[in-house]
Amino acid sequence: MNTLVIAEHDNQTIADATKKAISAAIALGKDVHLLVAGENCADAVADAAKIDGVAKVLKADDAAFAKLLAEPLADLVVSMADGYSAIITAATTNGKNFMPRIAALLDMPQLSDITAVVDANTFERPIYAGNAIQTVKVSSATIVMTVRATAFPAAGEGGSASVEDLTSTGDKGISEYVGEELTVSDRPELTSAKIVISGGRGMQSGDNFTILESVADKLGAAVGASRAAVDAGFVPNDYQVGQTGKVVAPELYIAVGISGAIQHLAGMKDSKVIVAINKDEEAPIFQVADYGLVADLFNAVPELDSAL
Amino acid sequence: MNLKLQIKDFTMKILVPVKRVVDYNVKIRVKPDQTGVDLANVKMSMNPFCEIAVEEAVRLQEAGTATEVIAVSVGPAQAQETIRTALAMGADRGILIQTDVEVEPLAIAKLLKGVVEAESPDLVILGKQAIDGDNNQTGQMLAALLGWPQGTFASEIKPEAGNIGVTREIDGGLQTIKLNLPAIVTTDLRLNEPRYASLPNIMKAKKKPIDEKTPEDYGVDVTPQLEIVKVAEPPVREAGVKVETIQELVDKLKNEAGVLS
Numbered sequence: 001m002n003t004l005v006i007a008e009h010d011n012q013t014i015a016d017a018t019k020k021a022i023s024a025a026i027a028l029g030k031d032v033h034l035l036v037a038g039e040n041c042a043d044a045v046a047d048a049a050k051i052d053g054v055a056k057v058l059k060a061d062d063a064a065f066a067k068l069l070a071e072p073l074a075d076l077v078v079s080m081a082d083g084y085s086a087i088i089t090a091a092t093t094n095g096k097n098f099m100p101r102i103a104a105l106l107d108m109p110q111l112s113d114i115t116a117v118v119d120a121n122t123f124e125r126p127i128y129a130g131n132a133i134q135t136v137k138v139s140s141a142t143i144v145m146t147v148r149a150t151a152f153p154a155a156g157e158g159g160s161a162s163v164e165d166l167t168s169t170g171d172k173g174i175s176e177y178v179g180e181e182l183t184v185s186d187r188p189e190l191t192s193a194k195i196v197i198s199g200g201r202g203m204q205s206g207d208n209f210t211i212l213e214s215v216a217d218k219l220g221a222a223v224g225a226s227r228a229a230v231d232a233g234f235v236p237n238d239y240q241v242g243q244t245g246k247v248v249a250p251e252l253y254i255a256v257g258i259s260g261a262i263q264h265l266a267g268m269k270d271s272k273v274i275v276a277i278n279k280d281e282e283a284p285i286f287q288v289a290d291y292g293l294v295a296d297l298f299n300a301v302p303e304l305d306s307a308l
Numbered sequence: 309m310n311l312k313l314q315i316k317d318f319t320m321k322i323l324v325p326v327k328r329v330v331d332y333n334v335k336i337r338v339k340p341d342q343t344g345v346d347l348a349n350v351k352m353s354m355n356p357f358c359e360i361a362v363e364e365a366v367r368l369q370e371a372g373t374a375t376e377v378i379a380v381s382v383g384p385a386q387a388q389e390t391i392r393t394a395l396a397m398g399a400d401r402g403i404l405i406q407t408d409v410e411v412e413p414l415a416i417a418k419l420l421k422g423v424v425e426a427e428s429p430d431l432v433i434l435g436k437q438a439i440d441g442d443n444n445q446t447g448q449m450l451a452a453l454l455g456w457p458q459g460t461f462a463s464e465i466k467p468e469a470g471n472i473g474v475t476r477e478i479d480g481g482l483q484t485i486k487l488n489l490p491a492i493v494t495t496d497l498r499l500n501e502p503r504y505a506s507l508p509n510i511m512k513a514k515k516k517p518i519d520e521k522t523p524e525d526y527g528v529d530v531t532p533q534l535e536i537v538k539v540a541e542p543p544v545r546e547a548g549v550k551v552e553t554i555q556e557l558v559d560k561l562k563n564e565a566g567v568l569s
């Protein structure tokens with residue numbers, strides 16, 4: 001029995017989050033097969049074959065998989081699930097969307113967002129916004145789980161996996177892709193950036209985020225936000241860091257005008273170094289910050305900008 | 309003649325599963341024996357994402373699109389209160405599937421499938437995740453079991469005759485899809501801002517009917533399949549130091565933490 005990893009990709013390259021999920025898959029001790037389902041995904045397949053630890057790449061190239069909609073993808077995975085004792089993907093919004101559908105079709109329970117592999121059947125996962133860590137043992141025939149990417153290193157390069165073409169299971173046509181409004185940015189992706197600078201309600205407006213962006217560009221950092229800043233419309237939804245947004249664990253996280261609610265901490269408290277800039281010295285964010293500066297952000301951030 | 313039918317060329321029945329969870333403001337404590345989280349005497353509320361689901365259903369009803377909104381909860385006797393909250397927000401009636409077992413998402417989805425088969429809704433709106441288990445599974449599993457399409461993490465929905473447009477919050481921004489009805493939708497934070505129930509509506513809700521069921525009524529075995537070995541505290545992060553100036557901060561980041569060059 002082997003381990004199947006479902007890849008996230010843009011038809012060109014395999015996502016960093018998938019390479020991290022592969023590290024979790026390797027820890028199960030079986031051969032790892034990587035499914036690349038997409039449309040015109042030959043480049044992504046070639047990229048996949050180079051990943052260290054991948055024994056075989058399974059290619060499903062069909063219009064049905066162009067946007068990784070859950071309905072056709074789940075049918076495909078279920079059609080090939082025999083022979084796999086574990087099915088794994090990264091806990092991205094795609095993975096969170098399709099994986100439970102696969103689990104239910106296989107009549108298997110799912111583990112969400114695992115952060116550690118204890119042994120081949122036992123895993124750790126955070127619950128209650130990371131305020132408790134559950135150790136769970138799985139005895140089902142197939143282990144179905146999503147992996148919190150920030151908890152694992154990315155698998156390296158140097159592999160030379162074989163490639164097998166799969167027959168498409170098609171699309172039943174109950175769901176249809178209409179369009180996308182993607183945030184365009186030259187900055188690094190939030191979940192894989194080495195430095196993240198996030199703004200909260202204290203930023204007061206979307207326009208004021210330009211002072212964070214200027215610092216971000218000097219540091220090669222990604223820009224994030226609290227829920228309050230997203231709800232207020234300062235920045236798009238995909239900036240949200242937290243329990244119900246993105247989980248980040250960069251080398252350096254700078255929280256600006258963010259109070260430090262548990263839901264926000266859940267998304268960033270595993271960062272290596274945390275800096276907080278807040279005018280309220282009682283703000284809970286200072287309880288997790290390695291370096292705290294009690295100051296008005298509208299003075300402190302421009303000062304930081306010129307000090308870099 | 310039905311007045312609503314004059315206004316709308318289509319109408320729908322909506323089912324909203326709601327979960328009773330620890331209030332989001334509560335700082336939970338792990339039990340010293342590591343068997344779980346101490347829930348004795350802590351404030352319980354409706355899961356915030358479920359509130360958003362109820363709000364959306366009630367708005368569709370107020371707009372004349374929904375004919376009936378049914379709230380269902382799986383849980384202990386006290387989950388009645390959660391259903392009453394949904395009724396006070398505007399749902400018409402409730403179903404409580406009573407059990408003291410901590411039911412896993414797959415079994416909850418199987419129970420909800422039973423409810424769907426009995427009630428034939430056109431749309432089921434769930435929360436994207438419960439803030440206790442943080443599983444983010446139930447809606448997708450229900451969609452799978454029913455063979456229905458799913459629109460997860462919705463920030464906007466537009467029901468039409470025979471289909472529903474769903475705008476989804478995804479990692480890169482927003483994605484819009486169109487689903488055949490009947491369908492499953494799960495809510496994200498930006499879908500709406502849930503109302504507070506008014507006192508008169510809370511009083512009215514007391515008279516609305518709640519059906520009581522058990523998992524056996526639906527022939528579903530709710531025995532957990534996963535074994536919780538232990539529940540532990542996460543490693544604690546110590547507060548660091550306060551710096552006085554930006555210059556001191558930059559110096560420390562460069563020379564002490566080594567994260568800036």
Ligand SMILES: Cc1cc2nc3c(=O)[nH]c(=O)nc-3n(C[C@H](O)[C@H](O)[C@H](O)COP(=O)(O)OP(=O)(O)OC[C@H]3O[C@@H](n4cnc5c(N)ncnc54)[C@H](O)[C@@H]3O)c2cc1C
Nearest residue numbers: 200201202226227228242243244245257258259264279297
């Ligand atoms: C179901 C649910 C899910 C949630 N999920 C998330 C999530 O994923 N991520 C998330 O972030 N939140 C989430 N939240 C919201 C969370 O509870 C908080 O409301 C939110 O994080 C607060 O954002 P904030 O810190 O920006 O705002 P506030 O708490 O209002 O804090 C603003 C801070 O800015 C400071 N400030 C103001 N002006 C200045 C200034 N000029 N200079 C310096 N400092 C200043 C203030 O002192 C204050 O500390 C969720 C809540 C719920 C109920």
Ligand SMILES: Cc1cc2nc3c(=O)[nH]c(=O)nc-3n(C[C@H](O)[C@H](O)[C@H](O)COP(=O)(O)OP(=O)(O)OC[C@H]3O[C@@H](n4cnc5c(N)ncnc54)[C@H](O)[C@@H]3O)c2cc1C
Nearest residue numbers: 325344382412413434435437438441442443444445446532
């Ligand atoms: C032995 C055992 C011990 C457990 N111990 C713990 C523990 O200590 N701590 C812990 O957090 N969890 C524990 N769980 C898991 C807990 O029961 C989960 O909360 C449950 O599995 C549902 O997951 P979820 O609520 O996170 O689902 P999600 O998939 O995140 O929920 C999404 C949506 O599904 C709907 N939904 C979910 N549950 C219900 C429901 N009951 N009724 C109606 N609608 C619902 C709601 O619309 C909700 O918004 C345990 C489970 C078992 C089997």
